[in-house]
Amino acid sequence: MKLGMSYVSEHIPEHIHEDMKAIVDMGCTQVLAAFTDPSLYGGINGAFRRAGEIGRRNGLTVYAQIWGYANTFGGGKVSKFMLEDTSVWRVRADGSRIARGCLNNPGFMEYFEKLARKCFERGYQGIYIDGPGRMHDDKRQGRERCFCQYCQDKFRRQYGGDLLASQSAPEFEEFAARGLVEFVAEACSRASKIAPNFRTICCMWPKSKQACWEPVSAIRDLDVFGTYPYWHLPYVGYGGSLEAAAADATLTQQLAAKHGKESWIWLGAYEIPKGREKEIVYEGGKALAASGCNAIYTWTYRSGLGLDEESDDHEASWTQVKRLYRELAST
Numbered sequence: 168m169k170l171g172m173s174y175v176s177e178h179i180p181e182h183i184h185e186d187m188k189a190i191v192d193m194g195c196t197q198v199l200a201a202f203t204d205p206s207l208y209g210g211i212n213g214a215f216r217r218a219g220e221i222g223r224r225n226g227l228t229v230y231a232q233i234w235g236y237a238n239t240f241g242g243g244k245v246s247k248f249m250l251e252d253t254s255v256w257r258v259r260a261d262g263s264r265i266a267r268g269c270l271n272n273p274g275f276m277e278y279f280e281k282l283a284r285k286c287f288e289r290g291y292q293g294i295y296i297d298g299p300g301r302m303h304d305d306k307r308q309g310r311e312r313c314f315c316q317y318c319q320d321k322f323r324r325q326y327g328g329d330l331l332a333s334q335s336a337p338e339f340e341e342f343a344a345r346g347l348v349e350f351v352a353e354a355c356s357r358a359s360k361i362a363p364n365f366r367t368i369c370c371m372w373p374k375s376k377q378a379c380w381e382p383v384s385a386i387r388d389l390d391v392f393g394t395y396p397y398w399h400l401p402y403v404g405y406g407g408s409l410e411a412a413a414a415d416a417t418l419t420q421q422l423a424a425k426h427g428k429e430s431w432i433w434l435g436a437y438e439i440p441k442g443r444e445k446e447i448v449y450e451g452g453k454a455l456a457a458s459g460c461n462a463i464y465t466w467t468y469r470s471g472l473g474l475d476e477e478s479d480d481h482e483a484s485w486t487q488v489k490r491l492y493r494e495l496a497s498t
């Protein structure tokens with residue numbers, strides 16, 4: 168089983184080197200370096216410029232993630248792109264606009280491709296598509312459904328009706344799911360054309376399972392299919408269970424294998440409540456790994472130390488990650 172680690176990168180080279188070395192020493196062969204889009208440009212851009220090369224020098228396969236891309240993908244949402252190009256913003260049913268990118272807007276795709284190309288040019292070996300849209304998730308996201316002209320035109324082409332008038336129709340949900348799958352397929356197609364060995368990875372939210380997992384896992388240009396089963400865990404607040412998380416890990420492995428992809432399963436080791444580190448991180452991680460997935464990844468290095476999602480006792484949580492990885496490294 169391959170072990171990977173997500174890494175919200177430092178910007179000073181010797182610090183990146185020390186962290187990459189520590190990631191190797193704990194048994195990882197892969198790292199997912201996460202950058203918000205401002206860090207690909209001016210200001211503190213040393214992380215993006217250097218993490219790929221330093222990771223590879225340490226023997227790691229290094230993938231890149233545009234964290235919270237266009238305030239739409241998973242993760243920290245501080246998009247420079249959304250600040251500068253309001254034409255890509257979503258439009259609510261009442262006509263008001265929100266600074267989250269619309270998957271159906273051509274500008275959303277074009278900018279993603281541009282950033283993916285920058286990642287390749289900086290030595291990253293693949294691009295990560297992180298839970299795009301979350302269209303099947305919570306009420307907050309539901310209120311952020313887009314009714315821009317691109318969405319209205321596309322709905323009319325695909326279903327022959329009016330998007331605004333169809334909000335309670337079954338086609339409305341189907342349209343959202345179909346759009347998400349179409350976006351991932353096109354994003355993977357464009358990314359894979361950047362270079363033959365530039366890999367594409369997509370992880371989907373548990374709540375998009377019914378509508379999206381099968382078609383996304385079947386996308387021709389996708390190399391790795393995964394999920395974040397820790398969203399099922401009871402402490403997250405969605406009323407789930409470890410059994411449900413393990414079942415999703417198994418389903419992910421099966422779908423990936425069926426379509427000739429690798430499977431990634433995410434272990435959440437951030438925002439861990441104090442005293443539950445062993446149960447959630449170590450025992451939970453073992454249950455997820457039992458799915459037989461190709462790789463286990465952990466969000467995130469040092470259990471989120473320094474991020475707003477730091478675990479209550481980050482050292483205790485991180486100790487359990489290292490314990491888990493020691494055991495998994497030999498499997």
Ligand SMILES: [Zn+2]
Pocket residue numbers: 257258269270271272313314315316317318319
């Ligand atoms: Zn739209």
